[in-house]
Amino acid sequence: MRATAKAHTNIALIKYWGKRDEQLITPMNNSLSLTLDGFYTTTTVEFHEDRKEDTFILDEEQIHGVAYQRVTDYLDFIRIYADKPNLYASVNSINAVPTAAGFASSASGFAALAAAATRALDLTVSDKELSRLTRQGSGSACRSIYGGFAEWEQGSLADGSDSYAVPIAPANHWDIRVAAVVLSATMKDVSSREGMKRTVDTSVFYPGWVKHIPTDLKNIKAAIDARDFELVGQIAEANCLKMHATTLGANPPFTYWHDTTMAVMQTVQAMRKSGIPAYFTIDAGPNVKVLYLPEHEEIVQKTLIETSGVTDVILSRPGQGISYI
C-alpha cells in the first residue's frame, strides 16, 4: 500500500479563469497548458491499517494547518472513491518548484498526490480518470497528468464527470522553452481563488472572456500542430492580457500586475521589436513567464535578468506527464 509518483507543473497558454462549480472544481472555460520539465513534485503515499489520521511531510517538514487540511480533505475524497474509508496515510512530498518562481505548486502537488494515492491503493485508473480525480484537488493540476501540451475540457455534466484533461501533443512534439521571471516584489492582495470568483461574479468583461475562448483554443491548437511559434506566442500573450483585463472590470477592480510586471512585459515586447520572437504569459500573480525558442535562450535570459526588478530567471523545457518511481 505504498507508491511514489512524480508530476510536473504546467503553464497555461489559454487560461483557466473562473469556476462553474466551486465544490467540484469545474471550470467556466476550456484551458490549454504546457507541462514544464523544470518544476515538479515527488510524492510518496503509504496507507496504514492501524492509523487514525493522515500525516503530511513537505520538504522534510511536518505540515499542519491549512495545507495539511487540503491534503487530508483530498485523501477523504480518494478514500470514498476507493471505498476504503478506514485507511489513513502518511504523505511525503518534495517540491522542486521554487515558491518564488510564482508557479502554483498545487498543480504538480495534487497531480503527484492523486497518482501516488491511487497507485498505493492498487486502483487501476486511466489517464482521463486520474485527471478527473486530480481536478478535485486542484483544478489546473488535472492538466499535469500529461507531458507536453494538454487541454482541460470543461465538460457539461452537473456531476463534473466529463471535466478532465486530454493530451494534445507530447513533450517531444516541439522543443519550446519557458523562462520563469522572478520579481523582487511578489506580494499579492487577492488570491487566485478569490480573484477568479470576484471576476466571475462581478466583471463586466467576463462574458467577453468566456465567449472568445473557443476561438483562441481552435487557433492555438492549429498553431501547436504546425509548430508555428509566433502564432502560439501571439495567441497565448493575447489570451493572458484578456484574462487580466477581466480583473479590471470587476467590482471592486483589482490587478495582479506590479510596475515590475509591466517592466518585464515591455522588455519582451522590445525583444520582439529587435527581432527575437519572445512572448509573455502571466498567471494570477505578478510574476511573468516568457516563451522563446532554444536558439534564443542566451539572449532571452540575459535580457530578462537585466530588467529592473528581476531577481532571477529560471529556464525550463517541455516536461513529461506522471511517472511512478
Added chain:
Amino acid sequence: MRATAKAHTNIALIKYWGKRDEQLITPMNNSLSLTLDGFYTTTTVEFHEDRKEDTFILDEEQIHGVAYQRVTDYLDFIRIYADKPNLYASVNSINAVPTAAGFASSASGFAALAAAATRALDLTVSDKELSRLTRQGSGSACRSIYGGFAEWEQGSLADGSDSYAVPIAPANHWDIRVAAVVLSATMKDVSSREGMKRTVDTSVFYPGWVKHIPTDLKNIKAAIDARDFELVGQIAEANCLKMHATTLGANPPFTYWHDTTMAVMQTVQAMRKSGIPAYFTIDAGPNVKVLYLPEHEEIVQKTLIETSGVTDVILSRPGQGISYI
C-alpha cells in the same frame, strides 16, 4: 471681425472611448469631465476680407503641416456654418497646457478656437450650440465650454445635432483637486484616435464597456451632487480601469500603461491604505492624473513626486468655462 477667447482643458472622470461616427465625431457613450483651472488656451481669431488663406500662430511660432491643416479644416467648417465662405482668418494661440503633462491640448485649443471664431463673426450661439460646434473640431473639447463638471451627451441623431455637452455642476460647487503626474518616459505607440478605433472594431470587451456606462454615469452624478469624494474617486478610477481593459482585449492587444504608470497607480492605492483618499484616472497615454481633496494637497504632492519615474507634479483646481477677453 476679431475676438479673443480663453478655454480650459478638462479631465474625463467617465471616459469618452470610441466614436460612433468618425467624420462627425459623435461618441459611442456619454462621458463626464471636470474642467481644470491650471491648463488653458487663449486664442485670438481675426477674419480678413482681403486674404486667400488662414494663418496659425501657436506660442509665437508660425505653424504649418498637420496642426495647421486641422485648424484651417475647422475654420472651413465654421465658414460654411456662418455662410461666409470667402473670409480667411489669422489665428493666434497661447497654450498654458504643458505638453508633458499629457493633457490633450486639443480640448482647450478647439474650445477656444470655436468660441473666438464664432464671436469674431458676430454669431450668436448658445452654450449647447457652441459645444456642438466645438465637438466637430475635437470630441472631448465640447465639454470645455463649461466650468466645473460637464456631461457630453452622445445623442442619437445621424447628423450629430443632438451630440453636445451640458453643465452638471459649476466650478464653485466643489473644490476637488487634480494632480497631473508627469512621467520620464511618455512615448506612446498607439494614438488615441487609432486606439479608440481598434478597440471599437476588435475588442472582445467593448460591448461590456458600453453597456456599463449608464450605471457609472448615474452613480457619479449622484456622488458629485452629494459631494461624496470617495464615491466619485472610486467610480472614476474603476471607469478608467475599464477603459484601459478594453485595449487588452483588442486585436492586436495594446496598452497605454508603462511600468512607471503602474508605479503611480500603486502609490495612489498605497496612499488610500494609509488613510489619504486619493484616486487615479488615466487617459489614452501613460501619464496619470490624481484626484484629491484640498486638505491633502501637501502629502499627495510629496508622495507622488517621490515615486520612481515621476519627473513633475502639476496641481490644478476646478476651472471656469469659456470666457472672452
